[in-house]
Amino acid sequence: MKFASGEVHHAEHVLVRVRTDDGLVGIAEAPPRPFTYGETQRGIVAVIETIFAPQVVGLSLTERERMWARLDRTVGNPTAKAALDMAVWDALGRTVGLSVTELLGGYGNRMRVSHMLGFDQPSAMVDEAQRVRAQHGITTFKVKVGRRPVSLDVDVVRALREAMGPDVVLYVDGNRGWSASESARAMRQMSDLDLAFAEELNPADDVVGRRWLVGQLDVPFIADESATTPAEVTREVLGGSANALSIKTARTGFTGSQRVLHLAEGLGLEVVMGNQIDGQLGSVCTVAFGAAHRRTTMQAGELSNFLDLSDDLLTEPLCIVGGELAVRPGAGLGVEIDEEKLRRYRVDA
Ligand code: MUC
Ligand code: MG
Structure with missing residues (x-):
């Protein structure tokens, strides 16, 4: 997968497992994305082993607010924190015999x-x-x-609209690759292509240019990597630099994603469940959260990046049928790690 801020060739992820005193294990994955969050595979392992694990071992599964107060003493490291959070939710679901989707909101499946x-x-x-x-x-x-030049991408979007017809939904994500004026020119050239959204076309740090751009577009502008926390969302949206949000469980877990989602409801923003180029376990987390809430099911969720991977770790692979991905029935996230595959792929043992 190649995009304006980087490219991903291998799933060098971190599998996070939380063990309870009752012998249950909650699981989640952290995908290192150095070009977005500055994290690396070894860095994620190190921050969990040296800082986060000592802070959270001994807490109850229901003390998530206390856990986050401790995790937040360390800045950054969003996917390491998020994976820990989601593994705790998975363990909680397994403990009480309910799915994470039921615990979070139970809107759909x-x-x-x-x-x-x-x-x-x-x-x-x-x-x-x-x-x-x-x-x-x-x-x-x-x-x-x-x-x-922007024509490279404009030609692609035009070819897609012509080949796929009027009924497919198309939107674009620039990963901050263009300037404000390049973005405006590209969006003008694509104005007849019925785009649904534009995402992070230029950097939010181009503060005035971004407001100028967002103010002239006739589609919602999604903040993704520029607005990952409630405070960032508030700053970008009230500043006029975004008016829709990408929510990614890979970087805000279930606890932080719910905070951002509730803020989006309060502000009246459309949301899209985004993908951090997740494996199957990460995609399970995204659909577990997205299906649980009404607002997140209003748009299709980005749930298919795992199709690019030649293999994965779940005992029962995910399957997209009829354009939909279903939540796994069963307690917690409803999935298990194939221990034989884990032995084959792990790089730390
Ligand atoms: C996306 O929506 O931007 C690519 C880079 C990243 O951080 O996430 C992906 C997808
Ligand atoms: Mg994006």
Whole structure:
């Protein structure tokens, strides 16, 4: 997967496991994304082993507020904290015999899926979209943009609209690749392509340029990596630099994602469940959260990046059917790690 801020070739993730006194194990994954959050695989392991584990071992599964007060003494490290949080929720669900989706909100048990298309030639991106629609029934696509000249990406989006027809939902994500003026020009050139959203086309740190851009667009502007915490969301939205949100459980866990979601409800913002190029375990976490709440099910969730991986760790692989991914029935997240595969892929033992 290639995009304006980086590329991902391997799933060098961290599997986080929380063991309870009763012998139950909660699980979650942390995906290192140095170009977005500054984390690395070894850094995630180190911060959990040396700082977070000593702070949380001994707490009850219901003391999440206390746990976060301790985790937040350390700045940064969002995916390490999020994986710990989600593993605790998984362990809680297994303990009380309820799914995480029921514990979080119980709104539904599935989400429509949006598929992310990384940088390539227009014909290759169209081929992928057609294959994904034929094989999995997916009809919503997020197109990575942010290349120079902007015509590279404009041509792709136009080719997708022409090949896929008027009924597919298309939106674009620039991962901060363009300037404000490049973004405005590209969006003008795509104004006849019926885009649903534009995401992080330029950096939020271009403060005036970003407000200028967002103020002139006729589609909601999604803040992703620029607004990950309630305070960042408040700053970006009240400052006029965004008017929709990407929520990623990979970086805010279930506890922090719920805070951001409730803030979005209060502010009246549309939200999209985003993907941090997650494996199957991360995708299970995203759908468990997204299906649990009404607002997150209003848009298709980005749940299909795991399709790019040649193998994964779950005993029962995920399956997207009819354009939807279902929550796994069963307590907690409802999934188990295949210990044989874990032995094969782990790099620390
Ligand atoms: C996205 O929505 O931006 C790519 C980089 C990253 O941090 O997340 C992905 C997808
Ligand atoms: Mg994004």
